Amino acid sequence: MNNKLLKPLGLGLLTALSVASQSAVAEGDAVSIINDKCVACHAKESDTSWSRISHMRKTPEGWLGTIGRMQVMHGLEISSEERATVMKYLADTQGLAPSETEGYRYALEQRMNTHEEFESGLFTEMCARCHSGARVKLQHRPESEWMHLANFHIGQYPTIEYHALARDRDWWPIVKEQMVPMLGKQQPLESTAWSEWLKAGDEAVVGSWSVAGHMPAKGDLHAVMTVTEKEGDDMYAVALEGAFADGTPLTGEGSAIVYTGYEWRASIKVGDETMRQVFAVQDGTMTGRMYSADDDSRGMDITAAVESGKARVLAVQPAYIKAGTETELTIVGANLSGEPSLGKGVAVVKVLKSSDNLIKVLAKAGKAEGVNTVAVGTTSGAELAVYSSVAAVKVVPEFAVARVGGNGGSTAPVEARFDAEAWAAGKDGKAGTDDDFRIGFMPASWTAKAFDEQAAADEDLKYAGTLSDNGVFSPAGAGPNPDRKMSTNNAGHLTVVGTVTDGDSSVEAEAELIVTVQRWNTPPIP
Structure with missing residues (x-):
């Protein structure tokens, strides 16, 4: 065998x-x-x-x-x-x-x-x-x-x-x-x-691709992915060059293979980390997820469009603007040409940067609230939320699992990553009704607490791990802990609280977090 x-x-x-x-x-x-x-x-x-x-x-x-x-x-x-x-x-x-x-x-x-x-x-x-x-x-x-x-x-x-x-x-x-x-x-x-x-017939993948995405607890990203043919059936070399919204570079190289004519699978070395790509290729677009080979919780949602194909608007970053304010917005797309439009009540004060796949503008929003369609010339796609105040917040995901690991063992710990998704109340001014609209992921402060009385009695908050300022929960080490009751491991049951500050007010929401043991059985499909 x-x-x-x-x-x-x-x-x-x-x-x-x-x-x-x-x-x-x-x-x-x-x-x-x-x-x-x-x-x-x-x-x-x-x-x-x-x-x-x-x-x-x-x-x-x-x-x-x-x-x-x-x-x-x-x-x-x-x-x-x-x-x-x-x-x-x-x-x-x-x-x-x-x-x-x-x-x-x-x-x-x-x-x-x-x-x-x-x-x-x-x-x-x-x-x-x-x-x-x-x-x-x-x-x-x-x-x-x-x-x-x-x-x-x-x-x-x-x-x-x-x-x-x-x-x-x-x-x-x-x-x-x-x-x-x-x-x-x-x-x-x-x-x-x-x-x-x-x-x-198979989808074409060779060429340059404009990439837009979002990584929980890190933020938005944009990049260009260049795909060239390699020797072998449906084999390709991949080069990625881009950055997150905070300026952190996102660059790497690797190899890809296409199965079934559209199932894109790639392995790319980004810095010291190997990342996997699982995308579906259809009609000149790629959609899917790129995540760490060491910890699949560290991943980013990806949308891409080939630059030799149709004109497309993939994303506007950030996806919101507060009514009555000015801010810089980045439109990511492919084959962009023409004047950018941010919809009703939002003016483009100045175009700060412009290329075929990225347009950065200074935008000014009026008082009207709602969700606008973003366009460049005759091409539209992404949505821009115009809001006056944050009425509600959802922590995403609402339920998460982190896993202890490391500490001399063969299995690395698995993080949990959280985002704060803000919502506006809509025309009726009441949160939780049908006319609410999504604003987008916003910066938040993060805290954790025991989920219930049992978790408090077991001191789960003390032993299970730590929650960073940007919403990343890092679990504690694996194995028995002699400092805990019955020398049990560092599992725990916690509540994660995300708080979004909007002017003088703040809105918070909670999520449930289970910190549990390692996952030993890791089949290709869970």
Whole structure:
């Protein structure tokens, strides 16, 4: 058994990417590898079809997890290079259409604080109680294959029927008679979306991309990402050059690979930190997340547009201006030409800087409140909030998990990062009504306190970690703490309070923070 797999699986596509960049990925090579490594268990049905393997569609991360499971559970011996080749082939030929991943990309982007909600309570109880529901939603199979998967679960995890939400019902008949038919109907192997996507052709990625984004507890950013071809199938070199709004540089270089014609995965060295990119490429745009390979909580939301394509307005930074004031605003976009317009009641006093992808202006807002559409020439896109006062604040995320780590252990701590999202009351002057409108993320002061009486009695605030002035919670070290009751670890239950100051008034909101133990099981899709 090739135990070298175990660490690459935990690192997700980062390792697969670095391997794939070493050589071209050829379809013929992949077929040969499958015939050599897999047919002992998966019968060959045709030159490019095998039992089980050819009867499902998944994301690149989904296929990585599948191959890893074959290694861990069934002793498959396959090199890292071979695994990368097979994964690329299967993701390209048996992937998901862009529309089939919509609403579930948070799992691919490692947004671990996402609170999942599904229309079907049955799906939530049967499928989303042990792993994310997104892991299920990001695969398509015929009903017979869903039945195979159900049988695998009962065989591999025989205690599954005794879990909460299982032992109170006749679990197996519900799986066979309700869940399997439902999944076969909602997520079939064959779909119009997939057929149409195969006809559409791959998205073009070579060129310069204008990038706009936001990093919690850090702020807005803009950059230019240059993509050039490398030797290999869908392999690219990437150079990133930009900065955060506070002037901190954001520069780096790395490699990227495109799966399924649109699934962009990259590894970029930014300073001393390796960052991963998980983007979806569609119609000259990229959207997704860029995050630290060491701590997936340290990430930024990204939107980009290719500079050789359509004119686009991606963002205005900051996304708000107070009524009756002057401030500098930055419009980020691609192929920008013409005069900038900030909407009703907001005048452009002066253009301070102008290029094809960035326009900086001095703006002056009148007294009218509301959300304006920002335009440059005939191209519009981003929204600018004009507000007179902050009526309410939401801490984002409202529920977060941080994890202890380090302290001589093999797993690093995982931070929690918070933003303060300000809201205006709207025309009725009352917060919490339908006409409220979002102002945007604003600077805030941050404090933490015990969540409840038990947390106070356990002195969780003292031991669990520290909260910085900009909303970053850094958990304490892992392992038993002899200073705590029963020498327990540094887990804790806290409330995080964000306070936004607006003139002479201040508005605050709270979020719940769980500080818990390390996450040892880190599959490509949680």
